[in-house]
Amino acid sequence: MLAFLLWVAALALVVSSFNGVGFSAAEFVKGLPQMGRFAAGLFPPSLDRIEPVLWSLLETFQMAIAGTVIGVILSVPFAILSARRLSPHPVVQWLARALVSLFRTVPDLIWALFFVVTVGLGPFAGTLALIVDTVGFCGRFFAEAMEEADRGPQEALSALGARKGAIIACAVLPAALPSMIATSLFSLEKATRSSVVLGLVGAGGIGMELEVALTFFNYPEAATIILAIFVLVLIVEQLSGMFRRRIIT
């Protein structure tokens, strides 16, 4: 009976959602010509400003790299403090967990806005947003990897008089490392995609170029930018996938 009520409730939620967003096949069909015109306007992509576009693409990638590297490094202590059995105190564990959750649940665009307001427009604000986002992601998964590490070697090192720090360094981290590297590479892919969008709110990178091109209806240039983003994300995903396959052994 309860199951049936839940199904009805779920169905009601879905139907009301369709209504709420004004979902309409007619509107969609009416919009089709406009979409066609937009798509046509993208061609042929313009190479007039290819040089500045490539520079901001590089800036985007640098933001992703810097944000991920610093974020990954900061994630390790956060993970240790928030992992079961490794945390020095339940209160510390709760605090670290709460902070990582906050970093993760607030969207990266909001973090970017926050840093644009506090440190000003530009790639530094974007990088800070990526760091926070990375800690939110890696902090959690690093902690899980550490909690899943085999207890046997940890007990053995504890039995021979090692301190907690030594046990973490010698038994926990080696066990968690493959998973942590995979998570870090995922995080780099995520940061590359995010860093593209962060520019839309003025936090540096190629998103700023895209925003300008769209504002001035310069669709051929927007096409170039979109293609450039596509190629960058594709390359990062391919490389990261390759490394992940090689490292996980």
Added chain:
Amino acid sequence: MTTATLAADAAAPAARKADRGPVAIAATGIAKRFGAGPAVLEDVDLTVHRGEAVALIGANGAGKSTLLRCLLRLVEPDAGEVLVLGERIGALSPRALRRVRTRVGFVFQKHNLVPRLSVLSNVVHGALGRAGLAAMHHATAPATLRAEALASLDRVGLAHLARQRADTLSGGQSQRVAIARALMQRPDALFADEPVASLDPAAGEEVMTLFSGLAREAGLTLLFTTHNMAHALGHADRVIGLRAGRIAIDARAAPALAPQLERFFD
């Protein structure tokens, strides 16, 4: 077993104490239960003398592993006192407790090596208690520690595998490396919890002979649990049997003891 032999066993230790030298490990009144479960250890008294080899036997679930862990506070006993190498460990600070643990090598049933590290790094870890993070990895350890680790490996006959990853070893090799790691501690005593139970009989016999031989050679106190009557009688001076949370037999190891030990194996 008859009451008469039990009484004889009980009377014997006091008489023999004099020729056994000083006490290495003394536990009195150890009790332990996990959560709301039944009592695993009820009132255990146990004495091991320096240089003595003692086998701890008992059916599956009798509490052998728990007792061994209580002796180093890897499991916190609910009651009782433990004296290890002259230290009353119940009252020690974490730091002082680590110092005592450093002096006792502990070999587990599952070798408990760090799988992704080299054999040599795993042996170098034996010095973590006294050298701290200098003993974290073979590549960063001082040359003296590396040389000592290689010498320990040589004592178990595996110096040639030093650079191999620990997870490429066979069960018997892994257990030897675990022994080398324990020797690296420069221990005064060795504990082992069914050290060869997961090996095939031939490899088990070999490792057990090596292990008790090394302990005897170096004059180390040896306390091991076993599921194997031949190992208990062949490698120990004394056999202690656990049953229903208490010590049910404590006697000098001798072939004639075999019938009385039967009920401690399942």
